[in-house]
Amino acid sequence: MKIFDSIVLSCEHATNVVPSCYKSLFHGYQKILQTHRAYDIGIRQVALYVKQYFHCLLFEFPITRLLIDANRSPGYRLYSEFSRPLSKPEKERLFRQYYQPYREKVTDAIRHNIQQGKTVLHLSLHSFTPVWKDKPRYGDIGILYDPSCPGEKQAAIRLQSEIAAHSNYAIRRNYPYRGISDGFTTWLRSFWSDRDYLGFEIEINQAILISAHPSAIRSLTNTICQSLHTFMQ
Numbered sequence: 332m333k334i335f336d337s338i339v340l341s342c343e344h345a346t347n348v349v350p351s352c353y354k355s356l357f358h359g360y361q362k363i364l365q366t367h368r369a370y371d372i373g374i375r376q377v378a379l380y381v382k383q384y385f386h387c388l389l390f391e392f393p394i395t396r397l398l399i400d401a402n403r404s405p406g407y408r409l410y411s412e413f414s415r416p417l418s419k420p421e422k423e424r425l426f427r428q429y430y431q432p433y434r435e436k437v438t439d440a441i442r443h444n445i446q447q448g449k450t451v452l453h454l455s456l457h458s459f460t461p462v463w464k465d466k467p468r469y470g471d472i473g474i475l476y477d478p479s480c481p482g483e484k485q486a487a488i489r490l491q492s493e494i495a496a497h498s499n500y501a502i503r504r505n506y507p508y509r510g511i512s513d514g515f516t517t518w519l520r521s522f523w524s525d526r527d528y529l530g531f532e533i534e535i536n537q538a539i540l541i542s543a544h545p546s547a548i549r550s551l552t553n554t555i556c557q558s559l560h561t562f563m564q
């Protein structure tokens with residue numbers, strides 16, 4: 332059974348880039364820019380592999396989430412302790428110059444496909460730290476979705492079993508976060524039903540992405556892509 336017929340990729344935490352006009356905000360704190368707090372370590376390479384596999388659109392947010400977080404909805408914590416001290420006009424500039432155009436581009440791409448009669452699978456790609464607040468996290472791949480959407484639930488269960496059948500990865504659903512917590516996919520679900528839009532956050536353990544040889548990361552990505560591909564037959 333075909334569950335979706337087009338894929339849109341997004342990567343809200345792809346990079347730790349700080350535009351030169353904001354560099355002074357991180358004076359004395361440059362080391363933080365190399366950590367998970369600034370970006371999702373290793374996920375960009377995964378995103379590029381997935382894009383190559385499906386020949387689909389990939390949207391990458393171009394600056395660090397420590398300036399403005401593209402995976403938070405307006406009204407949530409868009410700004411970090413580094414950008415919160417900025418004046419209101421400066422924050423609005425970050426919003427208008429980076430946040431708004433990025434979210435609109437992804438939304439427009441999804442809308443365009445839906446208007447063509449397609450069911451869109453939106454994969455928002457992320458990585459998570461293996462240890463959080465001194466507690467280890469378990470699992471290699473997390474699939475985050477809304478369990479109250481039958482289409483998403485069915486697809487998530489099937490994706491989990493497909494990956495498990497073809498690899499030794501530990502796949503968990505709605506781990507390490509809940510799929511209904513604030514995020515880009517949660518926000519987008521409010522516009523369409525799961526007949527048109529399936530929004531998954533895919534979370535990959537950074538322990539794999541940091542330690543593995545590039546060929547192992549490609550292999551992991553291929554496993555995920557091949558599992559998704561069976562949905563499109």
Ligand SMILES: [Zn+2]
Pocket residue numbers: 343344371402456457458
């Ligand atoms: Zn992320």
